[in-house]
Structure formats: structure tokens, C-alpha cells
Amino acid sequence: MFGPKLLTPGTTSGLLPEVLSPESFTTQTCKIWFTHAPILEAYIAAPMAAQTGRLFLTRSIGATGVTPVSSRLLSWDPNNGAILKSTDQGNTWTVAPLPFKVGGNMPGRGNGERLAVDPNNSNIIYYGATGDASGTFGLWKSTNGGSSWSQVNSFTAVGDWVENPNDANGYLTAKQGIWWVTFDPRTVVGGVTQNIYVGVATKNAPRIYRSTDGGSNWSALGGQPLTECGGTGIIPTKAAIEPVSGTMYVSYGMASGPYDDEKGEVWKYNISSAAWTNINPLVNDCQPPGGGNIFFGFNGLSVSKSNPNVIMVTGHSSWWPDTYIFRSTNGGATWTNIWHWTRYPSIAYEIVYPHDITMSPWLKFPAAPVCSGSGGGRPGPVENPKIGWMTAALAIDPFNTNNFLYGTGATLYGTSDANLWDDASTSTPFHISVKGNGIEETSVTDLAVPPSGPKLLSGVGDIRGFYHSNVTTVPSTQYQVLTSTNSLDFAQGVPAKVVRAGNGDSSNCEKSFAYSTDGGQTWKMVGGQPTGVTGSNNDSVAMSADGTRVIWAPNGTTAAYTSTNWTAASPTWTAITGLPAQAKVRADRVTANKFYGFASGVFYVSTNGTSFSATVSSGLPITAKLVTVYNKANDIWLVSPDPTTGGVWHSTNGGASFTKLTSVSLADGVGFGAPATGQPYPAIYLAGQVGSTRGFYRSVDGGASWSQINDSNHNWYYSGFVITGDPNQYGRVYIATNGRGIIYGDGP
Incomplete structure (x- = not known):
């Protein structure tokens, strides 16, 4: 175990849909709890003094320890949601699967509370479900403290409100369902609260319903606005x-x-x-x-x-x-x-x-840039x-x-x-x-450890990212431009040069590409970008080892582009030949102007930064992450989390051929740090599955053997974006999570 810690900023940097202060908890137990989007949709604490320490959570779309789906893939997790229960103040949890999906990052996530415990009987719990484009999932109830659930068939109200039925991505087309459940604690018979109120998301019928017999029958509340x-x-x-x-x-x-x-x-x-x-x-x-x-x-x-x-x-x-x-x-x-x-x-x-x-x-x-002549x-x-x-x-x-x-x-x-x-x-x-x-609650999209300058550079959704001068002090500021960072890279031989691609705020005239000439401390937007660029989660950027060329595969365009004058007021972007648009790109960390690309199961190589050729087109996964090794020419790793075709592939000849590691069945990310004493190859850090166990691993012998560096209590939900070691410090590992910020640890 590597003694994991939360890297600063270490304070919430995402939407908090709910703050709860359980009435029966003392300051010596657990006084305040929170729900965090997108990880959790709902949270409630059993309010009875006799049940202090009993907690319930719902686990949302994307919550799977078996087949996590990167948000970069623009896919929905196929798995259903679940109710999580703890009886020891959150130290351990049990899971009760639900037969439908729940969405902690969906529209309406700040409404409610959907999950409600009877204040007079903590074995009785209600959950108001959302829906999908086809319908809603109704009101659900547990009578055994959340271990199992059944639908309340007598509650027939439909929460059919849809934020935008014409949304092409489907994100806004889900029916909102039931937003909240609350109890009148005075109305108790036989240890069960009788008067229960439910709020439904609809504009076509009454919105608030009441039961006066402990949930057996329901009627619309009279006179409601x-x-x-x-x-x-x-x-x-x-x-x-x-x-x-x-x-x-x-x-x-x-x-x-x-x-x-x-x-x-x-x-x-x-x-x-x-x-x-x-x-x-x-x-x-x-x-x-x-x-x-x-x-x-x-x-x-x-x-x-x-x-x-x-x-x-x-x-x-x-x-x-x-x-x-x-x-x-x-x-x-x-x-x-x-x-x-x-x-x-x-x-x-x-x-x-x-x-x-x-x-x-x-x-x-x-301060946001000022749009010239935008008006309004x-x-x-x-x-x-x-x-x-x-x-x-x-x-x-x-x-x-x-x-x-x-x-x-x-x-x-x-x-x-x-x-x-x-x-x-x-x-x-x-x-x-x-x-x-x-x-x-930060969603971390990329990490980089230069050979000099900061301890770490991070790319973050919504709050740009940070220059981390050390791991224990909160950064004083975010990067100056780009609302979100999707990809970043530095020149291995000139680490003062750094580039980022991401989502710019078009209302403030922001572009989707930024650069730094002081190692990431200050940033400027590029003066111009290729036609058709739109911000998204798919951008990939790479800088040559000598810092003279960048390649950018932006979203919304029909090609990847390269530039040698990206810092100019009007930079030139040249369309690359032989490489599909939105391919993943990386630079060789030693050889100048040598780049690698990967898209749809095909590996590509360029020796001039302007044209690519396919080298391997079979035996590789359809989707994979591409990582090159610092101070190693022609050294490339591919990792894929696909449960049937995933794994780890390694090339030491510049992508001419790849060897699949038999010990790793699937992987979300791979990174490299300083080698162990006496070892010629950098330490390898892996987020993936070795044998039958999902977790985080280190290899000090080039991937021949692996040692797990976490335990079952430290999985950090989903960490499929990036994992990297520190080339300047043996044993240091950084883990980028989607909802838990940056985790770092130091091991022997």
C-alpha cells in the first residue's frame, strides 16, 4: 500500500447537489455529509438516534468497477444503478442493485432529496426514480433497511417533465421522474410514519402527492400551486x-x-x-x-x-x-x-x-477575455x-x-x-x-510530470487545471484560459514549452488551444485555430521532443493539424495527411519530429510531423490510450479497458510491431516514473486488471511482474483517465480520477 493522499486543491471543485446535517449525529460521529455529482445521485442518513451511523447512497451511471466507461468515449454506462448502505458511519458499504439506471450528473440533479428514510423506522426507505426517453421508473420502497427494493405500484403519478425532447445527444431527453420524498414525523402508527409527501416532475398533472396510511394509498394534495x-x-x-x-x-x-x-x-x-x-x-x-x-x-x-x-x-x-x-x-x-x-x-x-x-x-x-465587437x-x-x-x-x-x-x-x-x-x-x-x-469532486482529465519546473501539471474539467509547485500547498490560481482541459503535453527536451487543448468559452472569444512558455505558470490562447474546431472531450495534443512542432487533433474538424508557429498572432495550421481526424496523438520523447497516432485499431507513425503511415492494423484493440516513455526513443505502450479485447501492448521499435502482455487482461491507464535502484527501465504504473483483481499496480522489471499498490478500500471509484509516476522521484505515483480529484502516493 502506497499511503494514498489527496493532492491539493483538495477542496470541492464540482457541483454539490446536496448538503445534509443529520439531526442525530454528534460532532464526535459524523455531523455533515455531502453528495457529489457525478458520482452519487442521492444521499441520506437515518435520522433516528438509535440508528446513528446508518447511511444510504445511490450510485449513478458510470459507477462500475468492472467495465468503467470513459466520458471521452461519449458513451453511456450500460450498467444499472444501485443503493449503497453503510451501518458503521461510512467505513464499509453493501450494495443493493436496482433494475434501472440512476443519473448523478443528469438534469435536475440538485433537486430533491429522492432518497428518504422514515424518521420513525430506518428499515423503511423510499427512492424516487428518474426515467429515460421511454418512461419513468416510479416510486420504490425498501422495508429491510435498503437490502432489497420493490416498486410502489399504488403510486401511479408520472414525472414526465423533459428538459429538452429534441436534444440530439440524449442527455436532456430523460424524463425527470420523482424529485423528492419527505415525511411528517408526527404521524406515527406502529412505528411507521403515516403521512408521506412526494414531489413529481411534471407540468401536466398535480405535482405533490400524499399518503396518510404509510404509503399504501396516494392522492394529489389539494390546492397546490x-x-x-x-x-x-x-x-x-x-x-x-x-x-x-x-x-x-x-x-x-x-x-x-x-x-x-x-x-x-x-x-x-x-x-x-x-x-x-x-x-x-x-x-x-x-x-x-x-x-x-x-x-x-x-x-x-x-x-x-x-x-x-x-x-x-x-x-x-x-x-x-x-x-x-x-x-x-x-x-x-x-x-x-x-x-x-x-x-x-x-x-x-x-x-x-x-x-x-x-x-x-x-x-x-x-478574468475572461473581452470579445471584440460582440456587444450585448x-x-x-x-x-x-x-x-x-x-x-x-x-x-x-x-x-x-x-x-x-x-x-x-x-x-x-x-x-x-x-x-x-x-x-x-x-x-x-x-x-x-x-x-x-x-x-x-474534480474530474481530472490529464497529468504531466516535466523533468524540471513544477512537481505536476494537471488538466481538469470546468476549472482548467493547475500548476502544482508542490503537493501540499493549494495552487493560488487556475490556468488563465480554456474552461476545461482535455489534453496537455510538454516538450521533453524543453519542458518550459507546454500546450493544452480543451473547451474554450466561445462567449468570451476563447479558442480551444493554449500555450505556455514558462512551464505552465502562465498561459495564452492561440491567435487562430483551424476552421470548424468545437470544444469537446476528444481533443488530443502532442509536442515534439525539441519543442519545435505541435500536432493537434481537435474535435469538429475533418483532419488533424500541425503547426510550427502556434505562438504567432496568426499561426499556420496545416492539415496532416494519413492520420484520421480525432486520432490520439503522442510525440516520441527523444526523437524530434517523430510522432505516433492511434485510431480504430490502427497504429500510425510520422517522422516529419506532417504525414503519417499505418504500421500495424491488426491485433490491436479498437479503442486504446497511447503513451510514450520519457527518455526512451521508439518506446510505446497501448492500453485498453475493453472487457473482451482489452489489455496492454508494448512496442520498442517505434510501432513497427507490438507485443501483448499476457499478465494484464485490461487496463485504463499506464504511466512511468523513476526506475528502482539497479533497474534499467522506468517503473511502470498501471490502472487495470492483473489476473482477476482490478486495482493499481507497479512493475519495476519492464512489465514482467506486477505488485498491487492499493487495497480494496482505495479504488477511488473510477480512475480511467490517467495514471503516471514521477520521473524525478522513485515510488511516487499520481492517479487522476473522474470525481475524486488527484490521488498521490509514495511507496517503497
Whole structure:
């Protein structure tokens, strides 16, 4: 075992769909838990004091330890979802398979909670399923603590809301199904809660249903709001029952979120009188502060357990000028926002709190380029760092109303002095700071370890990537350009030269290719790029060993391209002959102008960087990753995770022929580090399956034998993007995960 650690940034850098603070947990056990997209769709803790430590999770699309599917392949995982259960506060887990898929990174992932434990009987659990283009999967129930599940056939409501039925990729065509389940804990008979409420994603029927007999029968809740400010219908995104007053609070929006929503509302329902009251936080019910239309929906609903008059809710889909967070101390009669307009529309808004990002300084996003002559858009600049965006998750501490946490599209924030927000007589501001230390959700797409300069260069989805000067200090900033990095490379002989390909923000005139001349510390966008380039997950980039040429296989084009003047104001990109578009490309780490390519089971070689020839067209997998070895000319490795045709192939003659390793049945990634003492070949690090065991391995004898370097408790979900050693330090390994950040370890 290599003693794995979480590499900085080490703080959440992805959407947090839910923040939960279990009422029965003490600070000595487990007070706060989170769900992380895209790994998990739902999380809940059994709220009974007698069941402290019982946790439940749903595992989403992509969650498979047998046949993980890279998001770069633009494929859906064929496996169904599952409910994960722990009875020891998350130390160990059991899995109950579901007969359908669940989607932790799908539209509507911030709504709910879909997974709900009966507060009076933790053996009874409900799960509101999503659907697909053909239908929804309904309401599901377990009566044995999550070990097995069956559909509640008496619940017939259909959550048929679809974000975009015309989406060509299918991502937005899934029916949203059931968004939330909540219990009235006062209504207990025979140890089972009787009154249960379910929120359904639809605009064609009632949205909220209730059972008064423990889930046997269901009916639509009377008088519920169905339309919003001049629109076509609102959908309940979250609900919370306050048992002292017997009130159910419900937040609404018009769409799934978390990216887009509008015309939100907040209502409360008096359970005993069946009366609905609109408690919209906006001064004018259909108009946000400063005027205009309600361009956001509400979510992040939380009611204090220690003071039932304290309620909070977020305008989760508001991006400009910032998200909205509203707080009420009188049950929703009046509200205050976390920021205030000073004038409109000149985007002068007053922040009423100090905003501490010391723990994650990279949250101060680099300034975006200015589009020449683009016109339109919102005036600026906006506050940086922002309060957040996609703020679907918020929780008030059940033990202390002064504390709350909320999740954003970038991190977890919180405060412990919200009483200063509530106190209108004081001018002392409350404080918000990053609370995400040790929580990681980053999708890491590429890693590189140059022979000099940084300890590591990382490519990351959504937050560009980082120059890691060491592994224990949080980087002060992200890369300056490209929203996401899909591929990066440096010149082995001139490591100050680095290039990246990825997704640029076209609204800010960003290109999809960037370069650095100082080892990755600062970046510039390329002055021009080939016609037809579109950002995607398929880009592949390589730089020659001497740093004089780059090859780029961008998405959206009909060819791969090469350039020798990519730093010029108007660079020349020449179409490469003999190499398919979107092929994977790598440079030989020793021989200048020698490059390799791979696509659809065929291996290609170029000795001039402008034309390629196929060398091997049989016996190789259809899809594979291509890796070349530092300081070794003509040394190439191919790895494939295909369960039937996968494995590892090695060439030492520049791709003229390959030998398949018989000891490895499939592999997600391979990388190289400093050799062991007395060994001529670099240490090899592998994410794959040796024999019958999936895991992470090291070989110090060129792949002849393998030693596993992890155990069954350290698989990090899915790590099929990249694994690499450190050529400067024997025993060091870096593992790029899709949802757990960068793991590193040091071994003997």
C-alpha cells in the first residue's frame, strides 16, 4: 500500500447537489455529509438516534468497477444503478442493485432529496426514480433497511417533465421522474410514519402527492400551486416539513436546473388547515430586486430544527450578477438577500459579508477575455469570487441556527455567525469562508510530470487545471484560459514549452488551444485555430521532443493539424495527411519530429510531423490510450479497458510491431516514473486488471511482474483517465480520477 493522499486543491471543485446535517449525529460521529455529482445521485442518513451511523447512497451511471466507461468515449454506462448502505458511519458499504439506471450528473440533479428514510423506522426507505426517453421508473420502497427494493405500484403519478425532447445527444431527453420524498414525523402508527409527501416532475398533472396510511394509498394534495408569474407551470424542487408548526415549505422552479430555471416561487402549506400561502422572497412576487423578470428558480430549501422560524432558500440557477440566498427569521413573512442592489442596471451590488477563500485561492477565477465587437451581454465586472452558482444545496445546522453550509458549482461555503445577518441593529458583517477542505469532486482529465519546473501539471474539467509547485500547498490560481482541459503535453527536451487543448468559452472569444512558455505558470490562447474546431472531450495534443512542432487533433474538424508557429498572432495550421481526424496523438520523447497516432485499431507513425503511415492494423484493440516513455526513443505502450479485447501492448521499435502482455487482461491507464535502484527501465504504473483483481499496480522489471499498490478500500471509484509516476522521484505515483480529484502516493 502506497499511503494514498489527496493532492491539493483538495477542496470541492464540482457541483454539490446536496448538503445534509443529520439531526442525530454528534460532532464526535459524523455531523455533515455531502453528495457529489457525478458520482452519487442521492444521499441520506437515518435520522433516528438509535440508528446513528446508518447511511444510504445511490450510485449513478458510470459507477462500475468492472467495465468503467470513459466520458471521452461519449458513451453511456450500460450498467444499472444501485443503493449503497453503510451501518458503521461510512467505513464499509453493501450494495443493493436496482433494475434501472440512476443519473448523478443528469438534469435536475440538485433537486430533491429522492432518497428518504422514515424518521420513525430506518428499515423503511423510499427512492424516487428518474426515467429515460421511454418512461419513468416510479416510486420504490425498501422495508429491510435498503437490502432489497420493490416498486410502489399504488403510486401511479408520472414525472414526465423533459428538459429538452429534441436534444440530439440524449442527455436532456430523460424524463425527470420523482424529485423528492419527505415525511411528517408526527404521524406515527406502529412505528411507521403515516403521512408521506412526494414531489413529481411534471407540468401536466398535480405535482405533490400524499399518503396518510404509510404509503399504501396516494392522492394529489389539494390546492397546490400549479402556475407561476404568467408562465406555463411550476415544479416543486424541494420540500421541508417543520413539525413544530405543522408546516411544509416547498420551493419551485420552471425547469430542471441546475444550469437554467426561471420564475421560481416559495410556498408554505399548513398541514392541519390545508391552506397554501405564497411566501416568495421577492418584494414583488414576479420581479427580482432591481426589476426585470424572475430569471431563476428556487432551491436549496432548509428550515432550522432549533428555531422553526428560520428558513433559507436559494435562487439556484441565477448566474448574474451572482446567486441569490434568502433568509427569513419569521417563517417566510419577510426575507433578506445575501447581497443588495445599490443601483440598476449598472451591476453595482453591495456585498454584506467578508468572503474568505484563503483555503482555495483559485476560486478567484481569472478574468475572461473581452470579445471584440460582440456587444450585448451583462455589464460588468461582477464580484470575484462569486457567492456561487448552481446553489441547489443548503443546510442549516440543526443544533445551531447561526451555522449553515451551501454548495455551489465550485466549492462548499459556510458561516458560523449568521446571527449577525439576522441582527438588523448591528453593522458588523457575518463571514463566509470555504468549508471544503478535504472534499474533492474534480474530474481530472490529464497529468504531466516535466523533468524540471513544477512537481505536476494537471488538466481538469470546468476549472482548467493547475500548476502544482508542490503537493501540499493549494495552487493560488487556475490556468488563465480554456474552461476545461482535455489534453496537455510538454516538450521533453524543453519542458518550459507546454500546450493544452480543451473547451474554450466561445462567449468570451476563447479558442480551444493554449500555450505556455514558462512551464505552465502562465498561459495564452492561440491567435487562430483551424476552421470548424468545437470544444469537446476528444481533443488530443502532442509536442515534439525539441519543442519545435505541435500536432493537434481537435474535435469538429475533418483532419488533424500541425503547426510550427502556434505562438504567432496568426499561426499556420496545416492539415496532416494519413492520420484520421480525432486520432490520439503522442510525440516520441527523444526523437524530434517523430510522432505516433492511434485510431480504430490502427497504429500510425510520422517522422516529419506532417504525414503519417499505418504500421500495424491488426491485433490491436479498437479503442486504446497511447503513451510514450520519457527518455526512451521508439518506446510505446497501448492500453485498453475493453472487457473482451482489452489489455496492454508494448512496442520498442517505434510501432513497427507490438507485443501483448499476457499478465494484464485490461487496463485504463499506464504511466512511468523513476526506475528502482539497479533497474534499467522506468517503473511502470498501471490502472487495470492483473489476473482477476482490478486495482493499481507497479512493475519495476519492464512489465514482467506486477505488485498491487492499493487495497480494496482505495479504488477511488473510477480512475480511467490517467495514471503516471514521477520521473524525478522513485515510488511516487499520481492517479487522476473522474470525481475524486488527484490521488498521490509514495511507496517503497
